[in-house]
Amino acid sequence: xxxxxxxxxxxPMLTAVLQDEKEAQRASAFFLLPLSCVSAAAMRGETPDxxxxxxxxxxxxxxxxxxxxxxxxxxxxxxxxxxxxIASGVxxxx
Numbered sequence: 106x107x108x109x110x111x112x113x114x115x116x117p118m119l120t121a122v123l124q125d126e127k128e129a130q131r132a133s134a135f136f137l138l139p140l141s142c143v144s145a146a147a148m149r150g151e152t153p154d155x156x157x158x159x160x161x162x163x164x165x166x167x168x169x170x171x172x173x174x175x176x177x178x179x180x181x182x183x184x185x186x187x188x189x190x191i192a193s194g195v196x197x198x199x
Contacts (some may be wrong), residue, residue: 115133115137119132126179126182126186127175127182130174131174142160142163143156143160
């Protein structure tokens with residue numbers, strides 16, 4: 106339902122509920138990556154083979170991102186997410 110764009114809403118809510126930025130990132134990735142993968146494939150009208158390639162890339166990137174996030178301090182992770190939100194907002198307005 107939300108896809109990656111919904112992460113801008115879901116992640117802050119998860120952080121408020123879980124009180125842990127890293128745990129919120131993991132939960133968000135767990136739920137949003139598979140949904141985003143399927144949504145991207147459906148929107149692009151990909152063949153089943155193309156869908157698997159998109160899913161593999163999304164899951165690999167998600168695993169790499171989760172690994173890197175687990176090595177960062179929560180403050181740095183919050184800063185990166187804030188920069189991402191600002192950049193996404195500017196892009197939406199542009």
